[in-house]
Amino acid sequence: MEKMSRVTTALGGGVLTGRTMHCHLDAPANAISVCRDAAQVVVAGRSIFKIYAIEEEQFVEKLNLRVGRKPSLNLSCADVVWHQMDENLLATAATNGVVVTWNLGRPSRNKQDQLFTEHKRTVNKVCFHPTEAHVLLSGSQDGFMKCFDLRRKDSVSTFSGQSESVRDVQFSIRDYFTFASTFENGNVQLWDIRRPDRCERMFTAHNGPVFCCDWHPEDRGWLATGGRDKMVKVWDMTTHRAKEMHCVQTIASVARVKWRPECRHHLATCSMMVDHNIYVWDVRRPFVPAAMFEEHRDVTTGIAWRHPHDPSFLLSGSKDSSLCQHLFRDASQPVERANPEGLCYGLFGDLAFAAKESLVAAESGRKPYTGDRRHPIFFKRKLDPAEPFAGLASSALSVFETEPGGGAMRWFVDTAERYALAGRPLAELCDHNAKVARELGRDQVAQTWTMLRTIYCSPGLLPTANLSHSMGKGGSCGLQLMNSFNLKDMAPGLGSETRLDRSKGDARSDTVLLDSSATLITNEDNEETEGSDVPADYLLGDVEGEDDELYLLDPEHTHPEEPECVLPQEAFPLRHEIVDTPPGPEHLQDKADSPHVSGSEADVASLAPVDSSFSLLSVSHALYDSRLPPDFFSMLVRDMLHFYAEQGDVQMAVSVLIVLGERVRKDIDEQTQEHWYTSYIDLLQRFRLWNVSNEVVKLSTSRAVSCLNQASTTLHVNCSHCKRPMSSRGWVCDRCHRCASMCAVCHHVVKGLFVWCQGCSHGGHLQHIMKWLEGSSHCPAGCGHLCEYS
């Protein structure tokens, strides 16, 4: 770190020269302070109290103030300060609560001048008045601040911080009578030196102790505070209420803060624990330090700018027993190492990236994007000459939009909202989802659903069909399934789409009939696949009582079905829903629009594996009657899921995974599943599909995923009367002992869902309000407001 640079600064008459250097002390330092002439520095610690002269090449020990045979606690210094008017005058704060003043002008070896033993606990800070020669202020752990007149033997006045420990006291540089004090409980107080009875102003600056503060040397009202909460805050004290102007977040608790001379927005900080570096921040740029000094090997305990008008020399003392002079020029600048490039995808396929301005400018000059369909938008910040390190790490931001009106991800949202994932028999789920996919013009996905249904449902169902009908019929039904695949394979597109829809409608009416007659299976008119689900559902819904027989016939296949044999009536709302669903507004979208399967190559590629599964399916069909277990397909299904996931359609992968549940889960390793789940949930949340995402979380079997919605489930409520948070119960306020939310209808406390009118703010139990508004349009509270419930 010995960069041999040398800085010479002209300051009025005097000239400061020096280089980055350090010297070893005998003991850890607690604090340092600089003499007015910037040529000497005093270092104080538990067992050190020395004055060093700052020479051009090195520090030279000038005076050891720790004299006397026996070490005394009075010399165990927590803080030291050098008077800025009188270069012979020093004051130290001792850990045992004593304030000592030192007069370097004394002829004897012992320079100790006066001893004030008024504080009962450790004195954390001493501070001389900036212009008055005899006024000294001290702040102690016992919660008191004392003002001493050095011409007298005891304190002139005592200021009480209300039993909270004082961590720092600082006289205002501009206001003669004002000083600031900071406290262990996070408060900052402003005092008038003439009024010891109470403070002028008090505010909470930090969470936890405020370790330090510093008045801005030029701006009258600016006070910087640093706290254990790792923050440095700059307050404007001129306004009626202290206003937080800037806030710098550091990585460790802030032990000292010092404004940099001649640089309006710069301040230096060092930390108390863990972090050994000294940072110089530009408060307007709170994320990256402007400069960093890394010389110390242990925490830095004291920092001081060498001269009040020279911004380039910083002195520091540390627990590693060294004293350092840092040159601003030699500081490392983290900003140089910062990477000002960034890239991010938007939800709808927009792309934003930021890069160094120079790079962007050059490139856009070479290659204009104007001809492209995707046009970039440039945001270029206006260069402000006053801005810190302009050009050093500034970057330009460009945004590329996808073609407007494309609505490229519309299908995703629709699919997510409309897919059914659980709560019905597998066959129904597959059919429903196939239908959804088809309506959205995603034929391949629809096919997949249909196939899944065939693979996993038919064998289990056939026997049930046989139960009530002949074996041969079941077989023919299966054959027809295969035919229908071929059909669709041949004629994809809109035509088949509408036909399918129609046939679906037919089948539905059949079902209704069937519920009473139960003869549908024989209905050979059901030429399309969709038709075949009718007997399945019907049977599933109705056959429950005959489970045993199912087991007998084909226990292996019916068993996994069993949990989905839910209450029969569940079939009704389901069907209802399908009837009510209006045909999707977007018809067959051009597939190229979709970012996943874009371009015809992708189309071909995506179809290929499906085709192979088709052929397999037809082969397998011959084996059908010999009871080919669905396990036979599990490898295929697994490949299919992987295929979709790799295509970017993680939605499909997860949906199938959930719908099929145990049937495929074992074939796919946990980590992949978890990865799919988290990707899908992330996507859903980006689209703000909270309900869907929660449902997915709930249905997932991966432990890591299902615990996602178990965290932070607390709902915080404030009382409607006193506006205080209600801690214990959500409906009774501890403070005002009133029930916060009463139902306007039944006049009881609402403990669960509370619904209220946004117009008149009356409300109550959800059910009660719903019921009330069915019969009346006026507010149940009788306020005359015409409430609306939607």
Added chain:
Amino acid sequence: MRLATAASEAYTTPLAVSELLSCKQWGAGRDQNEELGIRIPRPLGQGPSRFIPEKEILQVGSEDAQMHALFADSFAALGRLDNITLVMVFHPQYLESFLKTQHYLLQMDGPLPLHYRHYIGIMAAARHQCSYLVNLHVNDFLHVGGDPKWLNGLENAPQKLQNLGELNKVLAHRPWLITKEHIEGLLKAEEHSWSLAELVHAVVLLTHYHSLASFTFGCGISPEIHCDGGHTFRPPSVSNYCICDITNGNHTVDEMQVNSTENVSVSDSFFEVEALMEKMRQLQECRDEEEASQEEMASRFEIEKRESMFVFSSDDEEVTPARDVSRHFEDPSYGYKDFSRHGMHVPTFRVQDYCWEDHGYSLVNRLYPDVGQLIDEKFHIAYNLTYNTMAMHKDVDTSMLRRAIWNYIHCMFGIRYDDYDYGEINQLLDRSFKVYIKTVVCTPEKVTKRMYDSFWRQFKHSEKVHVNLLLIEARMQAELLYALRAITRYMT
């Protein structure tokens, strides 16, 4: 034992809480169930504490709203209302913070898996042979899916936990010996190494349970009914007053006896309180006038430190730990050793150089977020807790007394406050009190009811519990300071 646990867990709380259930009720219940062949456990102890008569302790059902909320929280978090909670509820403000911290340490986000946390709790409690806490956490450990094999002894636990044994031992008995080498050994053990965050979590847990063990013994907490020694299957009619006290050999003293001794010494102890108050007044007044010299102050600390070594109860007999507990720790001979007695020179720990507020907090909060805050609050509440009462006197500023207790404990651990006059301790704390403090903090397993009764005879039980809170928090902070300082030294 497991069977009994399972059977009784559901209604442990009402049972343990009270012996309201009279023998008659029990008898009736027994008659019915005897036919079914079910043995019904019966609480052995008399209330949550052996030292405090049950009628002094708050009865469940008579608590105010705040306490009720606390009980509810505690029950929700732990699934039980343990005896510690029932004794601590003398000081609900503290209890709230205590429960919050404990809940966070054991159940909320943290670097260590749940069963590790309970196992570390067991390790720490076993160091003090505190069967109460060990039993409690054995149950919890199994409940969160811990491997029962580990319970056969530390050598059956993973190497990683075995490595922690040394730190546990030193931390519990001679925390001043912790060096950065200890830390380094744990952090650099190849595949068995701890991460810094895990280590801080473990250290906090260890210190928490060391001090909680102090509390358990200091207040004579009775075993929970579902744990070993907490119940009997013997019918109540027989001479059931032989209570097998697992660790201390404390026998419940008859109410009558206590009363009679109290009556005798009432005048004595009355003067005790008066004298204490008088001393406090004097100290308050003449503090500014009489100024001790520097050497005087320094030597006072040394004297107090040295003297604290010799403050020991006369009945210093070895206690053999219960079989169940002993297997959880090795090297039982390693106990609290006084550093000056054995000629060891340990440099005094200066709190001004490394204190909790500035240094410890920052380190903990950095490595184990939020816990620093919680512990900090707990320390604050414990240190500042006061009702401004002393025995029968009201409106007394007890800050001086509390500070003396706090600093005395730190002094025993070699921690020195530059700004404190250790002469005060001698004035304010009498010998029997010192014996009690010393025993609770350093060798809690040796606390007896006699010790508990013999200090501060005129003071209320709630005040004695308050003292215990100070003791355990001061102890925890002392241990934490040493451990965290070692970690800091390792990091720099």
